[in-house]
Amino acid sequence: MDEERKTAKTSSTSFFKPFEKLNEKNSIQLVDTARMIPESSMTVGEQVQTCIELVPEESVEVVDVKENITIINRTLDICKKSFSSIGSHNSPFRKKNSEIELYGNMLPKDLSYYQRIQIPTDGKYYTVGMYNSYISGKHDVLLGSFFTDLEIRDFDTLSDKEWLSNFVIDICLALNTIKLNLQYIQLMSCDNVAWLMQDSSEKRIKKIAINENCTLLMPWLVNDNHWIIVVVNFNNNTCFIMDPFDPVSVKNKNRFDLLFKSLKNNCSYGKCGKNFPELRYISCPMADVPKQTDSWNCGVFVIYYAFTIMAGLNFNQHFNPMDYRNYLKKYLLENSEDMTDICLFCGHHSNKHRCKNDESSVGWVSCIRCCRWVRLCYTVHALKIQA
Secondary structure, three states: OHHHHHHHHHOOOOOOOOOOOOOOOOOEEEEEHHHHOOHHHOOOOOOOOOOEEEEEOOOOOOOOOOOOOOOOOOOHHHHHHHHHOOOOEOOOOOOOOOOOOEOOOOOEOOHHHOOOOEOOOOOOEOEEEEOHHHHOOOOOOEEOOOOOEEEHHHHHHHOOOOOOOHHHHHHHHHHHHHHOOOOOEEEEOHHHHHHHOOOOOOOOOOOEEEOOOOEEEEEEEEOOOEEEEEEEEOOOOEEEEEEOOEOOOOOOHHHHHHHHHHHHHHEEEOOOOEOOOOOEEOOOOOOOOOOOOOOOOHHHHHHHHHHHHHHOOOOOOOOOHHHHHHHHHHHHHHOOOOOOOEEOOOOOEHHHOOOOOOOEEEEEEEOOOOOOEEEEEEEHHHHOOOO
16 A cells, blocks of 8 residues: 555646647637737736636537547637636646635535545545645654645545555554644554554564653554554653453453564664663553444544543543544644645645746646646747747
């Protein structure tokens, strides 16, 4: 899965390729409206956005196409509506929208907006939110690799009765750790825990550095189908394991034995490389911890347990995991970075879509409902822009 995600992050393709030529008899004239604005009418520092409008001479049928692109016959009314209502711009900018309420980072607040759809050209999933500014470089607190971009396929695992993606668990716990500025907490990523527990007797070349006297949280996927969380308190050298089916049970002693052996073999303790401390297994000391009563909410309970422990709050026996799923969706949306300059299709910043030469250009179009932007790559000659 990791390789698949990495590939998705590094590759990008254009979803729009304009036709190369038109039938001269039924031509469509392209006008660059930005060039028609007199310089005297612009204020100092005003940014002029280029809007390419189609001005059809008559209702036409386009028959010449480039490569495998098929342009369906369009009437004059459809042509005017599809091009003039959206517009094309040199770069993204913040837009106000009266139809849908947005967070300050330009993400829609309406949860029904987020549907699991794939990009039509390459089958990839669009990026919902980005968290690099929170997570990147926090190696003293976050142990292991954490993805900073959240795709809709992972975000949507918070819907209905879906099993939570490890990316959702990682980002939620990492965000909460950084936002609360918990210096005594260390969080190990789901992938790092899985790597650690592959073979508890095998010693790794590169050891994981654990801070002295910290509290270590480890979300652990056991048997590839059930999430539990390990809490290790190095201040008093105790460890307890919270299984959502029975969070205060002492029946996890066998799991603890495997875990401790793996930690001792593959982790360093303290800055001076002290001997790894002996840990004592205890039952969960918290009261009123809610239990999982279904087969799909273990990941939700793990996040709730971790959030409650981090905040030092009491547990709520009336905890509703289905309501908490919506809370986590809103938490992820409102804490994302600003998405104004992020292409909805490829997830890249607008700075990565600059013109490489005089022959090419980059245009941007915005959804009139959610205000998210998509880049369009085209050539000047293909568009036949009038001087």
